[in-house]
Amino acid sequence: MAIPILTALCFHEINPALDFIIGIEISVLLGLLLIKICHTDKDLNWMQGMIVVSISWIVAMILGAIPLYLSGHWKSFLDACFDTMSGFATTGLSLVQNLDHMSYAHNLWRHLIMFLGGQGIVVIALSFFVRGFSGAFKMYVGEARDEKIMPNVIHTSRFIWLVSIVYLILGTLVLGITGIFNGMKPVNSFFHGACIFMAAFDTGGFSPQSQNILYYHSLIYEVITIVIMILGAINFKLHYHLWMGNRKEIFKNIETSTLFITIIASFSIVAIGLAQINSYPSALVLFRKGFYQLISGHTGTGFQTIYPQQFIIDWNPLALTGVILAMALGGAVCSTTGAIKMLRIGIILKAFKEDLKRIIMPEKAIVIEKFHHIKEVFLEDRLVRSALIITLAYIILYGLGALIGMFYGNPFLESLFESTSAAANVGLSCGITNTAMPAALKITYIIQMWAGRLEFMSVFTILGFLYASIKGK
Amino acid sequence: MKNNFKLILIISLFVLANYPQACFSQGVNSSELIKNSKQYDGKIVVYFGEVIGDVMLRGKFAWVNINDGDNTIGVWMPALQARLINFSGSYKSRGDNLEVVGIFNRACVEHGGDLDIHAQTLRKVSGGRIVNQRLDIDKKNLSIILLGILFLIWILTLFKKK
Numbered sequence: 001m002a003i004p005i006l007t008a009l010c011f012h013e014i015n016p017a018l019d020f021i022i023g024i025e026i027s028v029l030l031g032l033l034l035i036k037i038c039h040t041d042k043d044l045n046w047m048q049g050m051i052v053v054s055i056s057w058i059v060a061m062i063l064g065a066i067p068l069y070l071s072g073h074w075k076s077f078l079d080a081c082f083d084t085m086s087g088f089a090t091t092g093l094s095l096v097q098n099l100d101h102m103s104y105a106h107n108l109w110r111h112l113i114m115f116l117g118g119q120g121i122v123v124i125a126l127s128f129f130v131r132g133f134s135g136a137f138k139m140y141v142g143e144a145r146d147e148k149i150m151p152n153v154i155h156t157s158r159f160i161w162l163v164s165i166v167y168l169i170l171g172t173l174v175l176g177i178t179g180i181f182n183g184m185k186p187v188n189s190f191f192h193g194a195c196i197f198m199a200a201f202d203t204g205g206f207s208p209q210s211q212n213i214l215y216y217h218s219l220i221y222e223v224i225t226i227v228i229m230i231l232g233a234i235n236f237k238l239h240y241h242l243w244m245g246n247r248k249e250i251f252k253n254i255e256t257s258t259l260f261i262t263i264i265a266s267f268s269i270v271a272i273g274l275a276q277i278n279s280y281p282s283a284l285v286l287f288r289k290g291f292y293q294l295i296s297g298h299t300g301t302g303f304q305t306i307y308p309q310q311f312i313i314d315w316n317p318l319a320l321t322g323v324i325l326a327m328a329l330g331g332a333v334c335s336t337t338g339a340i341k342m343l344r345i346g347i348i349l350k351a352f353k354e355d356l357k358r359i360i361m362p363e364k365a366i367v368i369e370k371f372h373h374i375k376e377v378f379l380e381d382r383l384v385r386s387a388l389i390i391t392l393a394y395i396i397l398y399g400l401g402a403l404i405g406m407f408y409g410n411p412f413l414e415s416l417f418e419s420t421s422a423a424a425n426v427g428l429s430c431g432i433t434n435t436a437m438p439a440a441l442k443i444t445y446i447i448q449m450w451a452g453r454l455e456f457m458s459v460f461t462i463l464g465f466l467y468a469s470i471k472g473k
Numbered sequence: 474m475k476n477n478f479k480l481i482l483i484i485s486l487f488v489l490a491n492y493p494q495a496c497f498s499q500g501v502n503s504s505e506l507i508k509n510s511k512q513y514d515g516k517i518v519v520y521f522g523e524v525i526g527d528v529m530l531r532g533k534f535a536w537v538n539i540n541d542g543d544n545t546i547g548v549w550m551p552a553l554q555a556r557l558i559n560f561s562g563s564y565k566s567r568g569d570n571l572e573v574v575g576i577f578n579r580a581c582v583e584h585g586g587d588l589d590i591h592a593q594t595l596r597k598v599s600g601g602r603i604v605n606q607r608l609d610i611d612k613k614n615l616s617i618i619l620l621g622i623l624f625l626i627w628i629l630t631l632f633k634k635k
Contacts, residue, residue: 013564013606014606014608015606015608015609015612018609018612018613018616019612021616022612022615022616022619025616025619025620025622025623026619028623029619029622029623029626032626070612100525100526100540100545100562100563101525101562101563101564102564103564104564182529182531183527183528183529183530183531183535183536184527184529185527188526188527209525209526209538209545210540210544210545211538211544211545211547214547214587214588215526215538215545215547216529217529217536217547217584217587217589219585222585279580280580280586281580281582281586282582285580285582285585285586286586288585288586289580289585289586305587306588307507307544307588309507309508310507310510310588313507313508313510313511314510314579314580
């Protein structure tokens with residue numbers, strides 16, 4: 001919160017600065033209280049690591065919401081919590097009011113929490129440790145990051161930060177200069193550039209203005225954000241290999257090839273759907289609008305160049321299904337995206353292929369399936385099982401959210417769209433998410449965003465812990 | 474008399490020929506435009522709202538985003554018309570309120586399928602202003618109280634260590 005305070009001071013925003021000072025003071029007080037109550041020198045076991053992570057996200061949501069709520073741009077504290085969880089989980093669904101008159105400080109905070117949440121709140125904490133401790137890896141895994149780029153988890157966290165900050169500087173410069181060419185004032189241009197970069201690279205989807213990307217009316221801006229969204233959707237491990245000059249990895253990796261195939265497949269569905277109803281006046285316009293929303297959904301970003309209601313008015317059910325499918329699949333593991341993710345989809349497809357081979361080939365034939373993910377990996381049953389369990393958990397989460405949405409009177413496809421968007425941490429909206437929606441639906445989406453971001457393990461652990469506590473075990 | 478009749482006839486024919494366009498020449502809000510975009514597509518509409526964000530000059534034209542309280546719609550207008558604008562809405566200012574008469578596009582071919590309005594005429598209904606910030610006393614007091622509590626805890630910790 002120190003960065004928004006500095007921003008507020010730079011732009012002479014007195015009351016916003018006070019909002020963040022109050023936010024810091026409450027956070028420090030709570031921190032001191034927790035140190036007093038919960039301090040221990042013992043190392044964390046797996047269960048404790050997972051519980052620490054899942055509770056950290058809830059606490060971060062509440063503390064992060066304080067300055068937002070004090071700004072007066074949210075109707076209730078629940079609405080502010082909704083946006084904070086949406087930010088930390090890099091979702092992008094929002095209940096903000098009168099965004100176009102928001103202070104620089106609050107606007108920066110909205111995007112900063114996406115940047116922090118994208119890397120992982122615990123990853124941030126780990127980055128400051130001088131040396132590792134065994135509990136660190138447990139917490140790292142609890143935040144849905146099970147891949148170590150470097151031998152030490154703390155070095156891995158620092159590498160993730162290095163990648164993000166280098167891209168932040170480059171992305172802000174490119175978007176800032178583009179903004180100036182688009183006719184924006186230089187200060188606004190670079191401020192928007194930084195905000196949009198954070199939201200795009202961390203596949204968040206907030207933007208400084210209520211029109212989202214439509215505000216800029218610029219093809220170049222759309223192209224640049226597509227590139228940043230894709231960069232954000234690829235594995236940090238792949239970034240590492242690209243940085244080390246191993247460019248062949250991008251063509252061999254199972255995640256990038258699966259991403260390429262699923263983008264083509266889902267865009268085909270969207271394009272056919274839009275063409276069926278002549279939604280757009282030309283093929284070029286159809287491509288520009290359809291592809292942008294699709295990439296935004298597939299990478300889990302949630303940027304929009306159409307109004308939420310247009311999904312329902314101008315898009316037919318087939319085109320909507322294409323976007324829902326893309327949102328449900330997501331980007332790469334160890335990236336900032338949510339959803340099922342490409343590695344798991346790739347593994348499941350390989351497993352199908354292996355089973356088909358087994359049926360077709362003679363009984364005595366030995367069928368071995370491999371895939372390339374940084375190195376050659378044999379397809380083992382345990383990998384397939386793990387991929388299928390997480391996939392099933394996501395499908396259940398999407399379905400449950402859709403059921404609750406329908407319970408409150410929304411049509412099936414729209415409920416599924418919004419639920420998938422929340423659980424897969426995307427942020428595209430077809431209009432259900434608004435301040436008038438019932439509090440229970442807001443809480444449902446908060447839980448979906450939280451569970452979807454942490455990929456269930458931490459959430460299952462805390463649920464199991466609560467159940468055991470109630471049972472007295 | 475004969476000339477007057479001819480003039481009335483020409484005007485009547487002009488109005489009839491443009492009837493489908495002219496029929497929506499009354500004030501329409503953004504929600505109505507988005508909800509019934511197919512109905513309003515290509516028609517002349519009257520849209521009213523506050524200028525927000527940057528006035529983005531693009532050669533001889535400019536993009537101006539206008540918020541009517543529900544949504545913000547991009548208005549494409551000649552740069553000369555955009556010079557009428559003195560204030561645009563932000564944290565520190567209220568933007569000029571404009572009344573735009575222009576052609577509404579559900580998916581503008583010229584602008585990559587954006588939902589927009591191409592302005593024909595523009596009228597400033599009321600001027601914007603700088604919003605003076607007043608220090609919120611409640612917030613100031615709360616921050617001082619919390620700072621005091623933190624200071625007290627720090628002093629107590631120091632005593633405990635000694």
